[in-house]
Amino acid sequence: MQKILVTGGAGFIGSNFCNINKNDYEITALDNLFLGDRRNLDDDIRFIEGDACKTEDLDKVGPVDFVLHLAGTSSAPMFMGDGLVKGYVNSIESFLTTLEWARKNGVKKFLYASTSSLYGNNPIPLIETQEVTPINHYAVTKRVYEYSAKCYNKVHPDMDIIGFRFMSIYGPNEEAKGEFANLVSQFCWDMARGLAPVIYGDGTQFRDFTNVKDVVQGITLAVRTEKQLGAEVFNIGTGRSTSLNEVVAALEKAFDNGVKAKYIENPVKEGYVAGQHADIGKIQAVLGFEPTVKIEDGIRDQVENVRLDRIRKTSSDELR
Ligand SMILES: NC(=O)c1ccc[n+]([C@@H]2O[C@H](COP(=O)([O-])OP(=O)(O)OC[C@H]3O[C@@H](n4cnc5c(N)ncnc54)[C@H](O)[C@@H]3O)[C@@H](O)[C@H]2O)c1
Structure with missing residues (x-):
């Protein structure tokens, strides 16, 4: 091997x-x-x-x-x-x-x-x-x-x-990154603790x-x-855009615990990335890559496997 x-x-x-x-x-x-x-x-x-x-x-x-x-x-x-x-x-x-x-x-x-x-x-x-x-x-x-x-x-x-x-x-095993973890994980941990995930602006910003x-x-x-x-x-990447509103909607569906996102004015005044997604043509052509996990499925899986006992401090803690 x-x-x-x-x-x-x-x-x-x-x-x-x-x-x-x-x-x-x-x-x-x-x-x-x-x-x-x-x-x-x-x-x-x-x-x-x-x-x-x-x-x-x-x-x-x-x-x-x-x-x-x-x-x-x-x-x-x-x-x-x-x-x-x-x-x-x-x-x-x-x-x-x-x-x-x-x-x-x-x-x-x-x-x-x-x-x-x-x-x-x-x-x-x-x-x-x-x-x-x-x-x-x-x-x-x-x-x-x-x-x-x-x-x-x-x-x-x-x-x-x-x-x-x-x-x-995003995905499982990110707990140890705590405040440095991806937004999906941070939002997921907030909602698992019954806390509202905090969104900067109107939530239309998107990432891949x-x-x-x-x-x-x-x-x-x-x-x-x-x-x-x-x-x-x-x-x-996936080559697709997902907005924060879509992420939160998928989390709300998966948790079904009545917790809703809180929207605040974006405190990041300079250099905030409004939207990103990849062109994945090169890795598709050269290596045959095809993304397989839909955001709803990935988020549901993460919600089912959340391990709050392993989380270090999160960035949302600072906002409260
Ligand atoms: N997670 C993302 O969204 C993302 C996006 C782009 C790039 N990356 C890059 O991918 C790599 C992995 O990211 P991740 O999200 O798994 O981060 P992570 O922090 O969970 O993993 C990095 C690991 O490296 C270990 N480490 C740090 N310095 C070390 C050293 N000198 N010797 C041995 N171990 C050391 C840490 O303990 C940690 O377990 C990083 O280089 C990161 O910059 C991650």
């Missing part, structure tokens, strides 16, 4: 990848538990508590065929205030250390998380060929990943280095809310393909 190392494997996307793929690959999840939770991983998955910035921790993994690098500073607010330097160092150091480790250990393919935040307020649909100008430090780190992947692949063309610009991802199962599908297709992909970057 082929072997995969997943850095950040106890986190939201990482744990879903490991749990879904555990019967098809021999998986090792490595995580320093900065945000992840060991309980996100099924018990039979090999777990190493370790730091992706440290070669000696990566060496504990042993030989692998593929690396999926998801460790890092995983959202823009983490770079605010005192988080700035640590945020950069953790993201860039973990990426480059893991990349070097992978090449020196004969890894066939290195896959990593970029972000759709790179697109900022670009015209939609967002497509990989657009010019991007990162509007926050988080997006800058992901742009650095993409540029360094290209440089690295020129010098070391034997190892593909494939990036994914994830859209707005993508279920984590579809993200796992996209990454797995890239692992499996025999095509040489060099240092390509792919959008992963």
Whole structure:
């Protein structure tokens, strides 16, 4: 069986990848538990508590065929205030250390998380060929990943280095991200606690809310393909827009507990992204990707599996 190392494997996307793929690959999840939770991983998955910035921790993994690098500073607010330097160092150091480790250990393919935040307020649909100008430090780190992947692949063309610009991802196992979690999760946790989810503005703003199962599908297709992909970057999304009003309607239907959303004036005066959705033509054409989870189904599944005991502080707590 082929072997995969997943850095950040106890986190939201990482744990879903490991749990879904555990019967098809021999998986090792490595995580320093900065945000992840060991309980996100099924018990039979090999777990190493370790730091992706440290070669000696990566060496504990042993030989692998593929690396999926998801460790890092995983959202823009983490770079605010005192988080700035640590945020950069953790993201860039973990990426480059893991990349070097992978090449020196004969890894066939290195896959990593970029972000759709790179697109900022670009015209939609967002497509990989657009010019991007990162509007926050988080997006800058992901742009650095993409540029360094290209440089690295020129010098070391034997190892593909494939990036994914994830859209707005929701699904199970996000509790440990707390205040940094996706809006769908935050709204879901609010409603589970009988609290009104807070919407900025009139709720017509929209995102390409993508279920984590579809993200796992996209990454797995890239692992499996025999095509040489060099240092390509792919959008992963649904290619559809979902407004916050639609999200709340699906949550209200799933909970059926009488809790309604509260609408407030948008406090974000500059740089607020009014709407985003992806063009997914590239990943469809090259890898055969097709999103499968409808928003109503994904939200119903999340509501059925909500685990309030694992939640850290949420952003809605600050608004009350
Ligand atoms: N969730 C989204 O909507 C989304 C969207 C775009 C991009 N991404 C990117 O995808 C990746 C995974 O995101 P996520 O939502 O699962 O976030 P997450 O925070 O749940 O997962 C990241 C994991 O990495 C671990 N980690 C951090 N630094 C580490 C280090 N130095 N060594 C080992 N482990 C470390 C954390 O403990 C955490 O478990 C991140 O790079 C994120 O920036 C996520």
